[in-house]
Amino acid sequence: MIVFDHVTKHYKTNIGLDDVSIRIDRGEFVFLVGPSGAGKTTFVRLMLKEIDADKGTIKVRGEDVTRFSNRQIPKLRRDVGIVFQDFRLLPKKTVFENVAFAMEIVHQKRKIIKRQVPQLLELVGIGTKAKKYPSELSAGEQQRVAIARAMANNPKILIADEPTGNLDPETAWEIMQILELINQRGTTILMVTHAKDIVDKMNKRVIAIEKGRIIRDDIGTYGFEEALANMEVTMDTLQHRRQLSSGKRGTASND
Numbered sequence: 001m002i003v004f005d006h007v008t009k010h011y012k013t014n015i016g017l018d019d020v021s022i023r024i025d026r027g028e029f030v031f032l033v034g035p036s037g038a039g040k041t042t043f044v045r046l047m048l049k050e051i052d053a054d055k056g057t058i059k060v061r062g063e064d065v066t067r068f069s070n071r072q073i074p075k076l077r078r079d080v081g082i083v084f085q086d087f088r089l090l091p092k093k094t095v096f097e098n099v100a101f102a103m104e105i106v107h108q109k110r111k112i113i114k115r116q117v118p119q120l121l122e123l124v125g126i127g128t129k130a131k132k133y134p135s136e137l138s139a140g141e142q143q144r145v146a147i148a149r150a151m152a153n154n155p156k157i158l159i160a161d162e163p164t165g166n167l168d169p170e171t172a173w174e175i176m177q178i179l180e181l182i183n184q185r186g187t188t189i190l191m192v193t194h195a196k197d198i199v200d201k202m203n204k205r206v207i208a209i210e211k212g213r214i215i216r217d218d219i220g221t222y223g224f225e226e227a228l229a230n231m232e233v234t235m236d237t238l239q240h241r242r243q244l245s246s247g248k249r250g251t252a253s254n255d
């Protein structure tokens with residue numbers, strides 16, 4: 001679904017990505033984590049062909065986007081839904097109109113828009129707010145509208161760029177449940193985040209970038225240290241169980 005093959009992107013004096021190879025399959029839910037300046041935004045912008053790679057190939061849904069002409073880019077961006085930390089709703093449009101607008105710009109039929117927008121609003125749990133304006137909604141509700149809008153053209157991939165960054169923990173968790181639901185319905189999700197507690201709770205694949213390189217790629221917790229700590233707990237538990245079953249408390253076995 002998303003394949004980076006030896007991708008390098010250097011800015012004038014900074015490293016964006018450095019020889020990154022990664023594969024994200026259809027239906028996965030992946031967290032992209034790393035400190036500020038690690039290369040996460042560069043990864044997303046390369047995927048959407050907002051910037052060009054210096055080296056390597058990037059495939060999105062089987063197509064090599066590094067070879068795309070300008071004419072092919074709008075379709076790529078339509079095939080990938082995106083949600084941002086700051087929602088980016090149109091303030092003068094209602095909830096219904098915000099979602100409908102995403103469908104109008106791809107010339108969707110009015111009849112289909114009228115049918116699908118309420119379904120999308122139901123999906124994200126704000127079916128009763130269609131006539132409200134963004135300023136009349138809570139932050140969590142605004143993010144729900146943004147998710148509905150991102151899903152309006154039925155993208156196969158949804159990028160969520162710090163979607164919980166402006167939300168309190170409880171609301172953030174509600175948004176995660178919506179993303180989980182969307183993922184269960186078949187959309188591949190790539191979520192960029194610094195929210196350690198969320199990553200730890202979700203127990204999904206975590207790709208960690210630092211200084212433009214992938215330093216970790218596995219299922220589980222946010223940080224390498226946490227992963228190690230968990231491993232130690234598991235090792236201690238295993239050792240403890242072995243000692244109990246062999247009746248030898250206090251001695252480690254190496255078998």
Ligand SMILES: Nc1ncnc2c1ncn2[C@@H]1O[C@H](COP(=O)(O)OP(=O)(O)OP(=O)(O)O)[C@@H](O)[C@H]1O
Nearest residue numbers: 011012014015016035036037038039040041042043
């Ligand atoms: N347009 C640009 N021109 C020059 N350097 C850039 C540009 N965009 C990003 N960089 C640099 O590339 C590196 C990676 O930046 P990137 O924005 O991808 O990091 P990030 O992981 O998304 O960070 P954050 O979590 O703060 O958003 C950083 O050193 C950054 O300063």
